[in-house]
Amino acid sequence: MLIRELDIPDDIIRFYEDSGIKELYPPQAEAVDKGLLERKNLLAAIPTASGKTLLAELAMLKAIRNGGKALYIVPLRALASEKFDRFRELAPFGIKVGISTGDFDSRDEWLGANDIIVATSEKTDSLLRNGTSWMEEVNTIVVDEVHLLDSKNRGPTLEVTMTKLMRLNPESQIIALSATVGNAREMADWLDAELVLSEWRPTDLHEGIFFGEAINFLGNQKKIERRDKDNATNLVLDTLIEGGQCLVFESSRRNCAGFAKSASNKVVKLLDRDVRGKLVQMADGVESTGETDTAKVLANCIRKGVAFHHAGLNSSHRKIVEDGFRQNLIKVISSTPTLAAGLNLPARRVIIRNYRRFDSNFGMQPIPVLEYKQMAGRAGRPHLDPYGESVLLAKEYAEFEQLLENYVEADPEDIWSKLGTENALRTHVLSTIVNGFASDRAELMEFMGATFFAFQQDTWSLEDVIDDCIGFLADNAMIVKDETPESISLSSTQLGKLVSMLYIDPMSGAKIVDGLKKAINITDLTLLHLICSTPDMRQLYMRSSDYIMINDFVMSHSDDFIEIPSQFKQTDYEWFLGEVKTAMLLDEWISEIPADDITQHFNVGEGDIHALADTAEWLMHATTKLAELIGVKYSSYARGLEKRIHYGASPELMELVGIRGVGRVRARKLYKAGFVSLAELKKADYSILSKLVGPNVAANILSNIGVRVKKQVDKSTPINSNTL
Ligand code: ADP
Numbered sequence: 001m002l003i004r005e006l007d008i009p010d011d012i013i014r015f016y017e018d019s020g021i022k023e024l025y026p027p028q029a030e031a032v033d034k035g036l037l038e039r040k041n042l043l044a045a046i047p048t049a050s051g052k053t054l055l056a057e058l059a060m061l062k063a064i065r066n067g068g069k070a071l072y073i074v075p076l077r078a079l080a081s082e083k084f085d086r087f088r089e090l091a092p093f094g095i096k097v098g099i100s101t102g103d104f105d106s107r108d109e110w111l112g113a114n115d116i117i118v119a120t121s122e123k124t125d126s127l128l129r130n131g132t133s134w135m136e137e138v139n140t141i142v143v144d145e146v147h148l149l150d151s152k153n154r155g156p157t158l159e160v161t162m163t164k165l166m167r168l169n170p171e172s173q174i175i176a177l178s179a180t181v182g183n184a185r186e187m188a189d190w191l192d193a194e195l196v197l198s199e200w201r202p203t204d205l206h207e208g209i210f211f212g213e214a215i216n217f218l219g220n221q222k223k224i225e226r227r228d229k230d231n232a233t234n235l236v237l238d239t240l241i242e243g244g245q246c247l248v249f250e251s252s253r254r255n256c257a258g259f260a261k262s263a264s265n266k267v268v269k270l271l272d273r274d275v276r277g278k279l280v281q282m283a284d285g286v287e288s289t290g291e292t293d294t295a296k297v298l299a300n301c302i303r304k305g306v307a308f309h310h311a312g313l314n315s316s317h318r319k320i321v322e323d324g325f326r327q328n329l330i331k332v333i334s335s336t337p338t339l340a341a342g343l344n345l346p347a348r349r350v351i352i353r354n355y356r357r358f359d360s361n362f363g364m365q366p367i368p369v370l371e372y373k374q375m376a377g378r379a380g381r382p383h384l385d386p387y388g389e390s391v392l393l394a395k396e397y398a399e400f401e402q403l404l405e406n407y408v409e410a411d412p413e414d415i416w417s418k419l420g421t422e423n424a425l426r427t428h429v430l431s432t433i434v435n436g437f438a439s440d441r442a443e444l445m446e447f448m449g450a451t452f453f454a455f456q457q458d459t460w461s462l463e464d465v466i467d468d469c470i471g472f473l474a475d476n477a478m479i480v481k482d483e484t485p486e487s488i489s490l491s492s493t494q495l496g497k498l499v500s501m502l503y504i505d506p507m508s509g510a511k512i513v514d515g516l517k518k519a520i521n522i523t524d525l526t527l528l529h530l531i532c533s534t535p536d537m538r539q540l541y542m543r544s545s546d547y548i549m550i551n552d553f554v555m556s557h558s559d560d561f562i563e564i565p566s567q568f569k570q571t572d573y574e575w576f577l578g579e580v581k582t583a584m585l586l587d588e589w590i591s592e593i594p595a596d597d598i599t600q601h602f603n604v605g606e607g608d609i610h611a612l613a614d615t616a617e618w619l620m621h622a623t624t625k626l627a628e629l630i631g632v633k634y635s636s637y638a639r640g641l642e643k644r645i646h647y648g649a650s651p652e653l654m655e656l657v658g659i660r661g662v663g664r665v666r667a668r669k670l671y672k673a674g675f676v677s678l679a680e681l682k683k684a685d686y687s688i689l690s691k692l693v694g695p696n697v698a699a700n701i702l703s704n705i706g707v708r709v710k711k712q713v714d715k716s717t718p719i720n721s722n723t724l
Contacts (some may be wrong), residue, residue: 001029003471007037012061013091016054027052027198031573037062039173043146043186047201048377049346052177056142059175061262063140064095064115070140072118073132073161075148077101078318082344083144083408084118114249120504121148121158125302126503128164129431139164139172146187147370148175149452156424159417162646163451164437165190166718174529174675179374182414199576203380211400215391218408231354233263235391237333240270243496244385245325248334249366249375251354253605256308259334259353264304267331268609271305279303286317292606302330309335312605331620337371349427350379350390355407370412374526385718417453422468423535427508430448430468432481434492434500441488476510500630501621512623515562516632524590525560527634527641528583531619538577538615540585540602550577551585586616592653592664617645652676661703682707 001024003016016022024032027046036042036059037091045054060070072087074080084099091097091100094255098114100123110118112134118129121143128135143162167173174191178184178200178690188195210231215222224231224238234244248263250256271279284300298317301307307321324330325341325345333345337357351373355659356364372392378385381386392407394400418424429444438444441569448466449459470490473479478496482489492500515530533539542550554577558564561580565572595606603610627635640651647657649664655678673692677679682705689698699709 001032002405003180006032006058008058008062009065013144014092015092016338024054025202026200027051027196031055031194032337034056034196034269036175039063041174041176042196043148043176043184043188043191043193045177045180045187046196046198047180047375048203049203049268049344049380049382050198051146053083055089055197056144056175057295059173060116060142061090061093061095061139062175064454064607068139069114069134070116070142071124071135071138071165072116072142073121073122073124073606074118074144074644075154075158077120078315080118080120081443087116087118089163090116100124102231106130109133112137118341121161122503123159123430124165125157126501128161128168129435129500129503130433135165136168136404138169139141141169141172141275143174143176145178147178147415149187149370149417149599150181150370152424155418156428159419159452160428160432161430162191164432164435167437167450179370179377179412181370186456187452187712188417190452191688201377201380202382202383205376205379206387206389207376208389209392209394209400209408211394211397215389216400217389230262230268231393231457232259232351233266235351236263237270238310238329239349239389240267242348244414245328245330246332246349246351246505247345247347247375247378248332248351248353248684249337250334251336251357253310253312253336255354256310256334256336257294257301259331260301260306260308261297262319262330263307263334264301267306270305271331273699275305275329276303279305281326282320282324282329286320289314289316292599292603294599301306305330305431306332306334308662308684309333310605310607311336311611312607313605314610318607327604337367346378346381346385346388348385348388348389350376352376352390352392355392364395365422369407369410370415372407373412386655389558401541417451417456417710419451419453420457420465422465422472423507425462425465426469426472427500427504429466430473430478430492430496430506431500433490434472434497438490442696444470472510473506476506476513478506478509495629497626504619504622508536508619508622509626512619512626513630516623516627516630516634519632519634521559522634522637523560524641525557525583525587527623527638528616529579529587531616531623532579532582532586533576534619536615536619537579537582538612539575540581542574542578542581543603546581552691554580582612585612586645589648590641590650591612592649592668613645613648617642620645656681659701661697661700666697678705681705686705 003013005024013281027044028051031044033040034040034042036055036222045053046052063070072083074083080099080101084097087097095116096114097116098111100108100111100117100119107130118213138594149159174192174193178194183193184197206217207627208215213223215224224234227237228234239246248259250259280303283302286300286302298307309321311319320328321333322345325333355367357367359365362527376390379390392403394403407568432444432447433439438447444466446462447452448462453462470481474481478499480491480493488528499506511534512530542633554564563578569574585598588598589609595609597605598609620638624635624638624642627638644651649657649667653667656662657664658671668691675684686698702709
């Protein structure tokens, strides 16, 4: 089917033709045949790189031309930016694109001026909770990576959000994009959607298992020359010699860095001078923007053409690695499975070095087929590679046979709703009541009856869980339950509304309110620990060597904690120590301890510090708002901490860190030199400032605080009006 034959405006046809897309891929053609452009709901369960985005674009563009508005829901912030950048290329058609990934309690009404809005599922949920008005205008809803309904953490929010959107805008067209899963038909039926289910790929994928001296594909073998004692390294070198790039999936962050280090010593020998020169520049960029040891290790690997990628890296380093790989300068990335979860980074050969993953309940466990298929599916760059190869590694023949049966020849699993637990449902029961989707128990049950959970399983089990949630919310004064013989009416209280809008788990809300009421005297640590004790905070893992150190810390700071569980209740106490450890990290962060020291004290990556600080800032914000509502005196204290967590600095630096171009390290330098406030800085002499932070930064800072900076006539250094 040719693009030219589609029922879409000519200028849009020309745009795609000019970009090289003249003919639809078979699954795309099937989608059109099944009503994509006639506003039919559609579930496309097709492999990576088979053109799902184009499907969404065609439907969105057509709807927008007819006066509609589209919402594009993605699971990750990084993916939101990737899609946002792509859709901005549609600007020549007057298409306005917005992205919404920010604070959870804002309505982002300004986004309503856009035609396409890209948002994460959590942000979409929060926009619905906050009553964002443009949500009602949305008439095309795209849900990317919809198989994540199966995820324990993210699935329930996605599921309830989709259910709400379908209720709010029953006329909208839903386009759900999924990896190939076992029960795609069932998902499509839930969505009342046509199904496009296909294994078609633009580049062939050869799935194989390395065993002995060769990769064994179905039907043929490829011998791999032994250049190193490590087989995965040999596979990497083989790919590079043939002109391809490699993605290596590892089970842990430590292994990622370990493999990158060892492989880089071999890879470097295959690089030409030009590439090496560019890599050195890239590595210098990493080193100059990182405070940590990890940054140094990463930079050393990049110099030799290899990188590692995981959630412990800070976001600018992740971006450098991704861009470097796309430019074909970085030849190999070793990664935890985050990269398989959607980022568009294909490679000639994917090596799955370890198919087991650590599970806190069961130890090392084999990964699901769905995850294997997603990793394998990264192999083969469309239009660039003749084919893609994915390789598992087996040590023995028995393992080879198992891998063949359990992965290469296996079908992906069915996906299952994870909505059926109190932990998953509590927050959604509250928001459903707050937002008027249900005003009594019967309506609530009816709403929940429209979820994928209810579609897959009997609702009676859900009823019990929902009743437990209602009980919890009523006991904690978030809803009022009014029983009459005919019905049980449910209405939200001010507290319930606030908790829903703040986008925190009602359990977190209850814990914070309870803590604030009980606290007699508070310190930084009191409030930091309070937020770390909520289920919305991901606690740090306790290592056996931590116990004594954290226990001693608790003893010497016992007045700072609202409540310390008895040491006889061993599980509670151990859990408490994990919360304290997390609070200690945050305390170091706001006390300006260098990131490198924090990563060493707590055995975390720089990216983890930022992720924890982000969550902590949001929960401290919630604490501020809850303290205001219940009328305790700690709201301004919490507000101060919120800001300190944002900047990672002490109170006296708050004025300085608020200036653009001044981070916590520079602010401290300025403060030490006597520039303790904005007013002092405004009076600063350029030459002194320039000695402190360098000429460019000094000029930047001065211009950012409204001090005019002029270029001197005879010298190239600028002067500010204060020096004149
Ligand atoms: P997916 O979302 O399924 O992983 P994408 O939509 O990102 O895949 O598409 C992968 C690449 O294929 C993109 O670069 C896209 O421009 C290109 N592409 C999509 N459809 C076609 C087509 N019909 N002809 C040629 N290239 C296409």
